[in-house]
């Protein structure tokens with residue numbers, strides 16, 4: 001098995017980061033992986049913000065949690081039970097803003113996976129995080145999109161949390177029932 005196959009097969013969603021920050025080189029490598037993603041007609045319908053400001057990530061986490069509570073009490077109770085954080089103490093968030101054009105959702109998803117696999121290949125924990133849209137729906141949403149440097153008219157595309165993993169995890173079982181060979 002080559003190194004790329006190993007990275008793909010060993011990737012898992014990390015939900016227990018330790019607080020140690022990433023190095024500048026790691027952050028740059030994540031940004032590079034993001035920008036290398038393919039997109040329909042090479043439109044690159046995104047803006048990528050790599051957030052290592054822990055205070056900002058924590059503020060967004062707290063606001064996102066309030067949105068969870070307002071939307072669904074049961075979900076809120078579940079989040080509290082598993083640690084009370086929607087960003088799992090990650091020291092780095094790669095936030096992807098989308099221009100909302102046709103194929104942008106797919107393109108931003110592919111970009112997310114590029115970042116996740118680059119992180120995995122560097123031995124870093126990572127999780128693609130749709131819940132990162134929640135703080136943007138809060139009362140402070142506009143303030144956050146400004147702090148995250150969303151270009152005008154851009155909306156949440158996706159996010160990836162990255163950091164050093166505390167405990168590691170086995171990748172999910174492959175469901176071969178979902179494959180046909182014709």
Ligand SMILES: Cc1cc2nc3c(=O)[nH]c(=O)nc-3n(C[C@H](O)[C@H](O)[C@H](O)COP(=O)(O)O)c2cc1C
Pocket residue numbers: 011012013014015127128129130131132171172
């Ligand atoms: C588009 C997308 C959004 C996701 N959003 C979240 C999220 O907000 N929080 C989270 O903990 N995991 C999130 N995940 C991770 C999935 O829950 C995870 O990929 C799935 O359970 C399979 O587990 P694995 O990644 O460990 O193989 C997301 C994954 C994708 C692809």
